[in-house]
Amino acid sequence: MRPVLTLIWEQWRQNRWVFLRMCLLAGMLLAWIWLDRLNPLTAASEGTYTVIIKFFMLMASMVFAGLAFTWKEGRNSLQFRVPPRVLALPVRTPALATTLFFAKFLPVAAFVGLFALVAGRVALDDATALWKGIDDFHVDIMLTPTGVAMAAAAFLAIAWCPPGLRILAILLVFPALRWAPDVTRSASVYIYAVSVLLGAYIVALMGVCADRSGRWAHLYAGWAALGGGRKRPFRSPAHAQAWYETKTRTGHLPWAFLALFILFHASIMASWDGKDELISWMEDTSIMSTAGVAAVATVVLGLLIVAADCRDHVSGLSTFALTRPLATRRLARARLTAGSFSLLRTYLLALLICTCAVGAAFLITRDGHSLRHFLRELQEPPMLAMLILFIPAVSWSSLWLSAPLVATLAPPTAFLMFRILEHLNLAEYLLGALVPWALVTVLLTATAFTLAARRHLLTRRAVIPLLMAWLAGSALFVTCFWGVGFLNRRYLVSEETIVAVFTPIFALIALLPFATVPLSLHWFRHR
Amino acid sequence: MTSNANPQPSASPVAIDGLTRRFRRKTALDGVSLKVPRGFVYGLVGENGAGKTTLIKHLLGLLKPQAGSVQVFGLDPIAAPEQTLGRIGYLSENRDMPNWMRVRELMLYTKAFYPAWDDAYAEHLRATFDLDPGAKIRTLSRGQRAQAGLLAALGHRPDLLILDEPSSGLDPIVRRDILAAIIRTVADEGRTVLFSSHLLDEVERVADHVAMIHTGRLVMQGPLDDIKQGHLRVTLRFPEPQRTPPDLPGALFWEGAGTEWATVCNGQAAALKEAAAQRGAEVLEEATPSLEEIFIARAKAGPARVREA
Numbered sequence: 001m002r003p004v005l006t007l008i009w010e011q012w013r014q015n016r017w018v019f020l021r022m023c024l025l026a027g028m029l030l031a032w033i034w035l036d037r038l039n040p041l042t043a044a045s046e047g048t049y050t051v052i053i054k055f056f057m058l059m060a061s062m063v064f065a066g067l068a069f070t071w072k073e074g075r076n077s078l079q080f081r082v083p084p085r086v087l088a089l090p091v092r093t094p095a096l097a098t099t100l101f102f103a104k105f106l107p108v109a110a111f112v113g114l115f116a117l118v119a120g121r122v123a124l125d126d127a128t129a130l131w132k133g134i135d136d137f138h139v140d141i142m143l144t145p146t147g148v149a150m151a152a153a154a155f156l157a158i159a160w161c162p163p164g165l166r167i168l169a170i171l172l173v174f175p176a177l178r179w180a181p182d183v184t185r186s187a188s189v190y191i192y193a194v195s196v197l198l199g200a201y202i203v204a205l206m207g208v209c210a211d212r213s214g215r216w217a218h219l220y221a222g223w224a225a226l227g228g229g230r231k232r233p234f235r236s237p238a239h240a241q242a243w244y245e246t247k248t249r250t251g252h253l254p255w256a257f258l259a260l261f262i263l264f265h266a267s268i269m270a271s272w273d274g275k276d277e278l279i280s281w282m283e284d285t286s287i288m289s290t291a292g293v294a295a296v297a298t299v300v301l302g303l304l305i306v307a308a309d310c311r312d313h314v315s316g317l318s319t320f321a322l323t324r325p326l327a328t329r330r331l332a333r334a335r336l337t338a339g340s341f342s343l344l345r346t347y348l349l350a351l352l353i354c355t356c357a358v359g360a361a362f363l364i365t366r367d368g369h370s371l372r373h374f375l376r377e378l379q380e381p382p383m384l385a386m387l388i389l390f391i392p393a394v395s396w397s398s399l400w401l402s403a404p405l406v407a408t409l410a411p412p413t414a415f416l417m418f419r420i421l422e423h424l425n426l427a428e429y430l431l432g433a434l435v436p437w438a439l440v441t442v443l444l445t446a447t448a449f450t451l452a453a454r455r456h457l458l459t460r461r462a463v464i465p466l467l468m469a470w471l472a473g474s475a476l477f478v479t480c481f482w483g484v485g486f487l488n489r490r491y492l493v494s495e496e497t498i499v500a501v502f503t504p505i506f507a508l509i510a511l512l513p514f515a516t517v518p519l520s521l522h523w524f525r526h527r
Numbered sequence: 528m529t530s531n532a533n534p535q536p537s538a539s540p541v542a543i544d545g546l547t548r549r550f551r552r553k554t555a556l557d558g559v560s561l562k563v564p565r566g567f568v569y570g571l572v573g574e575n576g577a578g579k580t581t582l583i584k585h586l587l588g589l590l591k592p593q594a595g596s597v598q599v600f601g602l603d604p605i606a607a608p609e610q611t612l613g614r615i616g617y618l619s620e621n622r623d624m625p626n627w628m629r630v631r632e633l634m635l636y637t638k639a640f641y642p643a644w645d646d647a648y649a650e651h652l653r654a655t656f657d658l659d660p661g662a663k664i665r666t667l668s669r670g671q672r673a674q675a676g677l678l679a680a681l682g683h684r685p686d687l688l689i690l691d692e693p694s695s696g697l698d699p700i701v702r703r704d705i706l707a708a709i710i711r712t713v714a715d716e717g718r719t720v721l722f723s724s725h726l727l728d729e730v731e732r733v734a735d736h737v738a739m740i741h742t743g744r745l746v747m748q749g750p751l752d753d754i755k756q757g758h759l760r761v762t763l764r765f766p767e768p769q770r771t772p773p774d775l776p777g778a779l780f781w782e783g784a785g786t787e788w789a790t791v792c793n794g795q796a797a798a799l800k801e802a803a804a805q806r807g808a809e810v811l812e813e814a815t816p817s818l819e820e821i822f823i824a825r826a827k828a829g830p831a832r833v834r835e836a
Contacts, residue, residue, distance in 0.1 A: 229628075229629040229631060229632045229661070230629075230631075230632050230635060231631065231635075232635075233635055233638065233639070234635060234636065234638075234639035236639065237639050237640045239639065240635075240636050240639035240640065243636070244625070244636060247625075247627060247628075248625055248627070318623050318625075319587075319589065319619050319623045320619070320623045320624055320625065322587075322589060323587055323589070323612055323615075323617050323619075324612065324640055325608070325609055325611075325612035325613035325615075325640050325641070326608070326609060326612075326640070327608060327609045328608065330609075525588070525589065525608070526588055526589065526590070526591050526605045527589070527590055527591060
């Protein structure tokens with residue numbers, strides 16, 4: 001019994017900081033909602049709060065599950081290799097796998113349960129009827145258990161299997177999709193979640209068996225030897241450092257997410273029985289399968305990096321990187337360059353996923369009904385706010401120190417944008433929320449820039465091209481995105497509003513890293 | 528603190544004056560002053576947690592002195608990281624390297640920062656260490672990681688090679704034959720090596736100069752031969768059994784029980800022997816102590832301790 005308890009304790013120690021930070025983030029969001037409800041002039045409807053909480057819970061649970069199920073060493077590669085010291089514990093393999101699986105899953109479930117409990121009280125009017133509130137909340141937020149189970153299953157499928165067998169593992173995790181019972185919506189989703197969890201548990205068992213027997217060790221070795229890495233020399237130290245930053249901070253995670261969600265989307269399409277029920281089926285899993293794919297993928301990716309930074313405590317600033325013979329401003333420039341390209345890549349990724357989703361729906365239904373549905377989904381306010389605000393946040397989150405800042409600012413910002421889009425009467429929001437927030441951001445940005453300039457960490461040569469690259473990328477994305485709305489002849493808000501509201505906030509968020517990254521690098525390089 | 532950005536070729540590779548560093552209530556370094564001469568192998572010894580790595584981090588500019596000054600080649604490593612780090616090869620204690628990188632990529636990446644990178648020498652080292660160029664760092668054993676780190680630190684033939692616990696994880700053959708040979712080669716080429724270790728026999732074998740750090744204080748420094756000659760191990764036999772360590776001048780640390788006691792004295796051998804003779808003790812043995820004996824004696828000097836025989 002003692003080894004099992006030790007293992008559970010170790011897993012908790014590994015995940016406790018992420019757990020606490022997730023709780024902190026959730027607390028901030030709930031505090032924001034609570035404050036908003038106090039003001040009768042601006043208070044939103046229950047439905048609005050529920051949607052916001054649903055999005056947050058889904059994303060947070062996925063991130064947390066991703067972190068919980070991957071071992072510390074394998075952050076960027078999403079590897080889960082059970083360490084030899086754990087494999088050597090005197091516990092039978094099924095018991096070991098079961099303990100590991102549930103020790104990792106329980107903190108995620110605890111976070112979701114705790115959040116649901118508190119959110120049920122905060123967001124619903126009938127606060128005294130706690131259990132009724134929670135029940136309503138669960139029925140409304142049907143995707144919560146699915147999200148958690150999905151996250152667990154997806155990360156397990158990727159992380160616990162040898163590389164060559166990962167696709168098979170993913171296919172094993174998703175069979176429930178094909179037999180999702182056609183009963184009530186909530187029951188269907190719960191049964192589906194349990195099925196996926198079961199699949200994930202089987203994958204976990206297989207993964208531990210494989211690690212213990214060492215039977216597939218050659219697959220790991222063979223995979224590691226593939227490719228051979230870079231062979232050409234670097235043009236300059238700056239080029240080498242930018243390459244290092246890109247590989248270290250983002251790696252192949254965006255592509256892994258792209259592949260995963262395309263696969264998931266394809267599996268949904270494959271499960272469609274040919275009748276015209278695809279749309280309603282998709283509404284059940286809308287965020288995962290249709291327009292939300294891009295948003296969820298990018299948000300999860302970014303939050304994963306942010307949370308992993310929090311867990312590792314090293315924040316990407318290893319001695320190895322800091323002892324490069326480069327001035328701090330050149331190190332910062334390399335990091336910003338990598339971040340800029342990451343931003344562009346994420347935009348393109350989001351566009352690609354959206355295009356694929358729309359195209360696939362059009363091809364299947366032929367009548368254009370699904371296409372119109374997708375376009376409507378794309379323009380729904382929460383989706384819009386997430387796409388526009390979270391994508392830069394996600395991209396910049398790969399830049400250290402900006403990460404906690406952006407993560408802290410992003411939830412209230414998304415909430416704010418959601419409210420602005422929901423209510424076209426902007427005056428009170430501009431005065432009550434946007435202006436103070438924008439002033440704080442301006443102050444932070446200006447202070448950071450001043451400090452960085454005083455320490456000679458900023459050079460015009462470094463900042464201006466990067467700024468231009470970012471603006472060009474943003475313009476490209478916004479143009480493409482709003483182009484969809486113009487084509488559909490459906491305008492959510494006027495063009496003036498977009499310009500007035502989005503541009504300063506959008507620009508200010510993106511400006512922060514240009515000042516904070518050199519400062520943070522300088523600070524942590526010479527402590 | 529000097530912030531001159533121009534490299535000074537004639538300056539001492541390392542000059543530290545009154546360096547103090549505290550981490551909250553713990554004093555990691557307390558008024559450390561030392562100067563590393565050019566072209567020598569300088570060994571930094573001390574027990575775990577003595578402050579060796581903290582001192583090295585100051586040399587790399589990763590820590591800012593709270594008091595005192597640090598100069599590397601006459602420059603402040605914080606004001607001029609490019610100039611100082613460009614002349615340093617560094618191997619960290621925990622072999623901090625990106626796990627995703629391959630050995631070949633590590634060589635290419637490191638090469639980009641150092642114009643003086645010697646491809647032939649780097650390849651020679653890689654072949655000597657028998658490192659697979661396509662292998663990822665994460666797949667290497669602890670010893671191989673140390674070798675890969677050495678390769679990256681040595682490939683540009685640095686003016687100052689800083690090795691933090693280089694032996695950690697290396698097997699005895701590599702440690703004795705390869706590491707020692709590399710360190711000697713670097714020194715023979717007129718370059719400087721500063722390495723920290725708690726393996727005192729290794730330091731004794733390789734180093735020309737030694738500095739001893741104990742609980743953040745520099746307890747001793749100088750050429751190794753001078754240090755050894757400045758100490759003497761004396762074994763005494765007293766006419767009566769001694770319940771407590773004898774109180775004799777110059778004795779740093781006593782070992783023994785009953786009538787036979789051994790001590791390491793710090794150069795006051797004549798005074799010690801005279802005092803011992805006055806108490807009727809006879810000298811059984813006199814010998815030059817090993818560095819380890821000197822270190823233990825220095826570290827434990829003060830409240831003398833007795834180890835029961």
